[in-house]
Amino acid sequence: MRIDIVTIFPTFFDALDLSLLGKAKQSGLIELDVHDLRDSTHDRHRTVDDTPYGGGAGMVMKPEPWGEALDGILGDDTEEEPLVIFPSPAGEVFTQAMARELATEPRLVFGCGRYEGIDHRVFDHTASRARVRLVSLGDYVLNGGEVAVMAMIEAIGRLVPGVVGNPESLVEESHEDGLLEYPSYTKPAEWRGLPVPPVLLSGNHGAIATWRRQQQIERTREVRPDLLPADQPDA
Numbered sequence: 237m238r239i240d241i242v243t244i245f246p247t248f249f250d251a252l253d254l255s256l257l258g259k260a261k262q263s264g265l266i267e268l269d270v271h272d273l274r275d276s277t278h279d280r281h282r283t284v285d286d287t288p289y290g291g292g293a294g295m296v297m298k299p300e301p302w303g304e305a306l307d308g309i310l311g312d313d314t315e316e317e318p319l320v321i322f323p324s325p326a327g328e329v330f331t332q333a334m335a336r337e338l339a340t341e342p343r344l345v346f347g348c349g350r351y352e353g354i355d356h357r358v359f360d361h362t363a364s365r366a367r368v369r370l371v372s373l374g375d376y377v378l379n380g381g382e383v384a385v386m387a388m389i390e391a392i393g394r395l396v397p398g399v400v401g402n403p404e405s406l407v408e409e410s411h412e413d414g415l416l417e418y419p420s421y422t423k424p425a426e427w428r429g430l431p432v433p434p435v436l437l438s439g440n441h442g443a444i445a446t447w448r449r450q451q452q453i454e455r456t457r458e459v460r461p462d463l464l465p466a467d468q469p470d471a
């Protein structure tokens with residue numbers, strides 16, 4: 237998978253050189269290029285924003301630098317249309333299902349907005365040469381798209397085959413089967429007077445699986461009843 241990121245804070249993504257994604261980059265499983273939007277400006281102050289037409293507070297990101305930055309990234313694309321994702325609170329909500337879907341894309345481009353957002357014509361023009369999706373992490377407002385892109389790249393990258401050593405560990409996780417995950421325990425069997433649930437020490441794999449499923453249902457019902465299938469309140 238090839239990932240390109242456009243941002244005015246390129247060093248923000250140095251963190252992607254760490255841990256699993258760093259290994260994936262070194263192994264070539266994931267190719268990551270970060271582009272500084274200001275490299276696509278030509279004035280002395282490397283200006284990327286201006287006042288909004290129609291008035292209002294804040295500044296809007298100018299279309300020209302974005303057009304030029306994306307020319308450089310999309311221009312060389314011969315194979316299928318890449319997918320360009322702009323993080324936005326006005327976007328469709330990012331979910332594990334979307335992460336799984338995006339993990340199959342050969343190429344992803346992320347455009348990090350700042351300020352009050354990006355001139356809307358950038359989305360319209362980009363849609364003439366690529367697939368464009370506005371995606372939101374959730375119903376709150378961040379100062380820009382970088383944090384959202386970091387989260388999405390982590391959620392997507394770990395699903396790319398080969399990135400996570402043991403694919404089994406991807407299966408029993410919250411949201412993977414639509415429910416929250418069961419509680420986990422490790423040694424010691426008792427810690428500060430708190431025992432590990434005895435069923436987990438029983439060696440009875442059937443009973444353990446049943447207990448874990450019940451825990452998932454109870455946790456989901458308590459914390460995220462919206463995730464329980466409507467027709468199966470007891471999942």
Ligand SMILES: Nc1ncccc1[N+](=O)[O-]
Nearest residue numbers: 323324372373377378384
């Ligand atoms: N919630 C957000 N706020 C600002 C920029 C991006 C956002 N997001 O969720 O992708």
